[in-house]
Amino acid sequence: MFNEEAVSQFQILKEAFTTAPILSNFNPSLPTIVETDGSDYDLSAVLSQVNGSVKHPIAFDSRKLLPAELNYKIHDKELLGIFCALKH
Template sequence: MVVMNIWLCHFGLTNFLASFQNLVNDIFADFLDIFAVVYLDDIMVFSSSQEEHVASVLQRLRDNNLFSKASSVEYLGYVVTSEVLKMNSSKVQQILNWPQPKNIKALQSFLGFAIFYCCVIENYSKKISALTSLLKKDSPFIFDEEALSQFQILKEAFTTAPILSHFNPSLPTIVDTDASDYALGAVLSEVNDSGKHPISFDSRKLLPAELNYEIHDKELLGIV
């Protein structure tokens, strides 16, 4: 009988992510939501005693034979500072280098990657309307000029995506909404001494019944 002891995760193990999340939840159980948030291998420390709590997290990792990259400032694909949030430049470059999808599976892969960062893109749902229409069942996959144009526009949008501010409850907050024939868009912003700054963007396609709304009703719906 041969007994195998796996030291590193093998590709294709579908239950690995859940198992690893359970592991880190157990390791940091007494830290969670007190001064740390852990999602898989991303650890965020929030504290007025940052150095002390970072040291506590690092020591807990050492005690359990886990290691971290000290130079990393990325959390879930975003670069986070005490004041702003923005996309990691490597993720932007990955989107820019993405080849034109040749089939539904390739398009789903691109949109699945892009939607994770939709909070930095204004009117995201409107920008991908021609692309999502290609995902309909029993419809031929024809990547026409409109789809190609939206594909390029979306990639360009990621290169010009604004840096987002963190929500500050002490500052004035503004909600702006927009609507087209088939999609809603909204942006949450705050106003400080240097002007108006976005906090997050949101958007979605209109439901069939909502397509019949007047434009002002669609914009009001964006607030909801």
């Protein structure tokens, strides 16, 4: 049904989805990336650093929106995600 390449790529994906990323220690001399997302119901953030050509996760954070925050416009939820990530 699948050719060898498809099976090989599926195995790579399966490994990626079943292996937890290893967190790295923060290094102040490396470039730092903060990625955030604010959706209808929650906020999430990832702090990463780039070492060479590889992006290493440093920390993850997420939380549900409070009842009042559920009424925010989407751009306000996105900004709240940035605020919470930097505060964390």
